[in-house]
Amino acid sequence: MEYILVVAYLIASVTFMLGLKMLSKPDTARKGNLIAAGGMTLAIFATIFLYRGENGQNLGNLLWIFLALAFGTVIGYIMAKRVQMTSMPQMVSFFNGMGGACAALISVIEYQHLLHMTEGSSIVGGLDSGLVGKMFIIFAGLIIGSVSFSGSIIAFGKLEGKINDLNLPGQMFINMGLLLGTLVLAGMFLGGVLSGPTWFYLTLALSLVYGILFVMPIGGADMPVVISLLNSFTGVAAACGGFLYDNYVMLIGGILVGSAGTILTVAMCNAMNRSLLNVLVGNFGGGSGSSDSNKTGGGSYKEISNSDAAILMKYAQKVVIVPGYGLAVAQAQHICHELESILEDGGVTVKYAIHPVAGRMPGHMNVLLAESNVNYDKLVEMEDINPEFNTTDVVLVVGANDVVNPAAKTDPSSPIYGMPILEVENAKNVIVMKRSMKAGYAGIDNDLFYQPKTYMLFGDAKDTLTKLVNEVKSL
Amino acid sequence: MQILEFISQHIDIIYLVILMIFVGIELISHVPSVLHTPLMSGANAIHGVVIIGAIIVMGQAEGTLSLVLGFIAVVLGTLNVVGGFVVTDRMLEMFKKKK
Numbered sequence: 001m002e003y004i005l006v007v008a009y010l011i012a013s014v015t016f017m018l019g020l021k022m023l024s025k026p027d028t029a030r031k032g033n034l035i036a037a038g039g040m041t042l043a044i045f046a047t048i049f050l051y052r053g054e055n056g057q058n059l060g061n062l063l064w065i066f067l068a069l070a071f072g073t074v075i076g077y078i079m080a081k082r083v084q085m086t087s088m089p090q091m092v093s094f095f096n097g098m099g100g101a102c103a104a105l106i107s108v109i110e111y112q113h114l115l116h117m118t119e120g121s122s123i124v125g126g127l128d129s130g131l132v133g134k135m136f137i138i139f140a141g142l143i144i145g146s147v148s149f150s151g152s153i154i155a156f157g158k159l160e161g162k163i164n165d166l167n168l169p170g171q172m173f174i175n176m177g178l179l180l181g182t183l184v185l186a187g188m189f190l191g192g193v194l195s196g197p198t199w200f201y202l203t204l205a206l207s208l209v210y211g212i213l214f215v216m217p218i219g220g221a222d223m224p225v226v227i228s229l230l231n232s233f234t235g236v237a238a239a240c241g242g243f244l245y246d247n248y249v250m251l252i253g254g255i256l257v258g259s260a261g262t263i264l265t266v267a268m269c270n271a272m273n274r275s276l277l278n279v280l281v282g283n284f285g286g287g288s289g290s291s292d293s294n295k296t297g298g299g300s301y302k303e304i305s306n307s308d309a310a311i312l313m314k315y316a317q318k319v320v321i322v323p324g325y326g327l328a329v330a331q332a333q334h335i336c337h338e339l340e341s342i343l344e345d346g347g348v349t350v351k352y353a354i355h356p357v358a359g360r361m362p363g364h365m366n367v368l369l370a371e372s373n374v375n376y377d378k379l380v381e382m383e384d385i386n387p388e389f390n391t392t393d394v395v396l397v398v399g400a401n402d403v404v405n406p407a408a409k410t411d412p413s414s415p416i417y418g419m420p421i422l423e424v425e426n427a428k429n430v431i432v433m434k435r436s437m438k439a440g441y442a443g444i445d446n447d448l449f450y451q452p453k454t455y456m457l458f459g460d461a462k463d464t465l466t467k468l469v470n471e472v473k474s475l
Numbered sequence: 476m477q478i479l480e481f482i483s484q485h486i487d488i489i490y491l492v493i494l495m496i497f498v499g500i501e502l503i504s505h506v507p508s509v510l511h512t513p514l515m516s517g518a519n520a521i522h523g524v525v526i527i528g529a530i531i532v533m534g535q536a537e538g539t540l541s542l543v544l545g546f547i548a549v550v551l552g553t554l555n556v557v558g559g560f561v562v563t564d565r566m567l568e569m570f571k572k573k574k
Contacts, residue, residue, distance in 0.1 A: 016521050017498060023517045023563075024506035030567040033517050037560040040524065044556075047527050051534065059534025061542065068533070068546050072553025079554075080561035085569075091562050092516045099523050099555035105548040106528045109541050116538075133481060228515050234522045241528030243488065253524035255492050259499030260518055264511060271508065356508040363512040370569035381508065 008046035009249040015039025016253050020260060043249050044069075085371045086328050089364065090159035093152045093227045096234055100148030103237035104204070107142035110244060111200055114138075132190055134244065139186045141240035142200075143207045148233040150211030155227050158215070166216045175213050182206040214280075222279050224357075224364075225268045229276075232261025271356035272419055301437070304455035306464070309431050310471030312455075316393035316429075318349040320385065322422055323365050324358050326399015326434065330461035334372040336398060339469050346472075352378050353385040353395075353422050355403035382422055389426040397424065397432045399461045405446045414444060430454045433464055513566045520559025526552030 015035050022032025048066075051059050059065070076095070083091045114134070157163035168174060185203050188194045218226055239254025241247065269276050304312075313319050321340065327333060340350045352374065358365045366379055380388075389395065397404055400422075407414040408421045424430050430453055437449070437456075448454055457464055482489060506514055529552045533545030 012524075016524075017502065019517065019521065020499075020502045020514075023514050024503050024510060026507070026510060029510060029513060029517075030564065033513075033520075033560060033563045033567060036517065036521055037564075040521070040556055040560070043524065043527060044530065047530050048534075051531060053535055059531070061533055061536060061545075064542065064546055065530055065533050065549060068549035069553050072550040073557045075550075076554040076557035077561055080558045080565065083562070085565075088512065088516070088562065088566060091558070092512075092519050095523075095555050095558040095562065096519050098551040098558070099519070099525055102529050102548045102552040102555060103525045105544055105551070106525070106532055109532050109536070109544050109548070112541055112544075224512075224515075231515055231519050231522070234525070235518070238522045238525035238528075239492070241525050245528060245531055246488075247527060247531075248491070250524050250527050251488065251491060252495055253521050255495035256499045256502070257518045257522040259496040260503045261515070263500050263503055264506075264515055264518070267506075267508075268511065354509075363509045366509045367512060367566050367569055379509070 002050065002052055005046050005050035005052075008042050008050070009247070012039035012043035012046075012249045013252040015042075016249075016256055020256060084331070085333075085368055086331055087160070088367065089224060089227065090156045093156045093159065093223075093230070096227065096231050097149045097152030097156065099234045100145045100152060100230070100237060103141050103145030103234065103241060104149060104207075105145075106241055106244070107138045107145065108204070110134075110138050111142075111197075115197065135190055137240050137243045139190065139203065141237050141244070142204055143182060143186060144233050144240065145237035146204055146207040147211035147214065148230045148237060150208045151215045151230050151233075152211075152227070154212050154215040155223055155230065159223055163216075165219060168213075168217075171213065171217050175210065178206060178210045178213060182210060218279070225265055225272075225276070225279050228261055228265040228268055232258045232265065235259075235261055268357070272416075274419070301449050301454070301456050304431060304457055306457070306467045307471050309455065309457055310468055310475060312429060312431065313343060313348065313394050313396065313468075314346055314472050314475050316348055318351075318388075318392050319343060319394045319396060320351050320353050320389065320392045320424075320427065322353045322355070322358075322395060322397045322400050322404060322424060323369065324355075324398060324400020324403060326461050328359050328364065328368055328399075330399065330463075332398065332462040332465050333368045333374075335462055335465040335469060337369070337372040337374050339465055339472065340374065340378070342469060342472050350378065351380050351385065351388075353382065353424075354379050355382050355400070355422050356420075358400060358403055382420060386423050389423050392427040393429060395424040395427040395430045397430065397434075398465070399433060399435075401434070401446055402444075404448055405444070406448055407444065407446070410447075416444065424448070425451060425453075428453065431457055433457045433459070433461055435460060513563055516559060516563040516566060520556060520563055523552060523556035523559055526556055528552075 016039055019032045019036025022028040154163060182203060189199055215226055235254045235257030239251050239258060242251030242254055269279055327336060343350050352369060354365050369379060402416055404422050404424045406425050408416045408419045411417060425448055432449060432454060449456060503514060529548035533549050536542045536545045
């Protein structure tokens with residue numbers, strides 16, 4: 001019977017690799033996800049029915065296991081089905097946190113178990129090296145899992161708008177100190193200097209606090225990077241479980257996500273032309289950014305009325321829409337699609353320019369616009385759309401800011417210098433739809449707004465787009 | 476010496492880990508940025524495999540405390556797996572090619 005379990009794990013491991021591979025191509029992505037889900041289901045049920053403990057015993061508490069599975073499935077399914085498309089990133093962060101908490105709990109239970117087995121005698125100290133290895137894994141799972149848990153929950157709260165950025169003075173040193181303290185504590189425990197549950201739970205508490213303080217100062221724009229990083233953390237924590245139980249499917253699944261997640265994190269940083277360290281230390285988008293975010297900078301800007309904007313677009317040959325975070329917040333994707341359809345019906349070519357980091361996550365804009373039935377072919381990536389701006393009559397920037405800031409190309413002193421941008425200033429006219437003149441996440445002023453060909457259209461993206469649609473209709 | 480001993484005792488697993496790191500890098504290194512979010516979400520669901528550890532722990536649990544903690548662990552792991560795959564599927568549903 002154990003042979004069947006081994007084969008089931010083998011199949012599941014292959015589906016994970018296959019699933020990830022297929023997820024990286026648009027045509028096969030959905031099938032890939034289902035294949036991985038199938039492998040996961042197989043691995044779960046094979047474990048429940050076929051797993052044998054060290055003495056060959058079956059798993060007990062089956063009723064409870066099924067109850068927990070049913071409970072988690074119902075809640076998870078409902079949450080995942082109900083969540084708005086705009087809130088996807090925080091949902092991913094939340095589920096990631098759950099995985100981290102699960103890994104940390106496994107470590108806690110295993111520690112309790114060890115404590116029970118070696119009752120009276122001090123753990124580690126007088127015991128063989130095999131146990132030190134086991135404790136090492138337990139600690140690794142505990143620390144990584146709980147950092148991932150508390151960090152993900154903070155990231156979730158921030159994206160939900162429930163938690164604000166917090167930058168304590170000398171935060172970097174506090175964080176470094178906490179991390180170092182946690183590691184030293186764990187090291188002393190493993191070395192046999194410290195022992196007993198008090199120190200174990202202190203390590204847990206410190207890790208949780210570190211996770212919170214780690215994410216706290218990082219600005220909203222950098223959240224995708226953080227979530228991706230925490231995602232790979234949880235992968236590593238899951239792999240620790242694999243070590244603990246000599247379980248290859250956990251090991252493979254965990255390490256795969258750990259390495260793939262790291263690469264994804266680096267790819268996201270690259271898209272913003274920043275290093276991971278720079279994101280984590282968070283010198284923009286965090287406190288420094290918000291402190292001067294009300295600064296309106298120099299120069300004067302022109303406003304445009306809805307009707308003038310409508311006329312400008314209606315009689316254009318080619319309009320390019322640049323969607324940004326503001327579109328996602330205002331949930332304006334449907335009305336944006338409506339504007340596009342009306343303009344197209346009137347003979348205007350309309351395209352969307354998608355910056356790699358527009359919105360809250362790479363690909364976020366694509367998901368949102370696809371949800372409102374925007375044709376896949378209309379979504380053009382940055383490298384492909386940039387040469388087209390020369391021939392574009394009107395660029396409509398909807399709630400985007402930093403990704404169209406020319407300072408990234410021209411001003412070496414700018415914090416976003418070097419970040420690839422959408423070169424909208426090459427178009428004949430630019431209409432910028434914004435709530436106010438406030439700076440974007442990077443907390444810096446945008447020269448584009450003061451250029452002679454730029455017109456500002458203030459207001460909530462959804463309201464303004466609705467008015468624009470009506471104006472275009474009435475023309 | 477202890478470290479060398481440890482390495483040679485677990486050489487299979489160490490090989491596996493190193494290979495998997497490369498596989499993970501290789502698998503997603505050519506992903507278009509359009510798919511970054513769904514891919515992250517899919518990977519998120521896959522690390523829900525940690526639930527297997529929770530099930531094993533729960534199946535061997537004795538005493539109320541480990542039973543309760545194990546129960547919570549299985550629920551959280553299930554949330555990660557089910558929620559992760561369903562959210563990913565919902566995102567990818569949007570990418571259907573329209574005619």
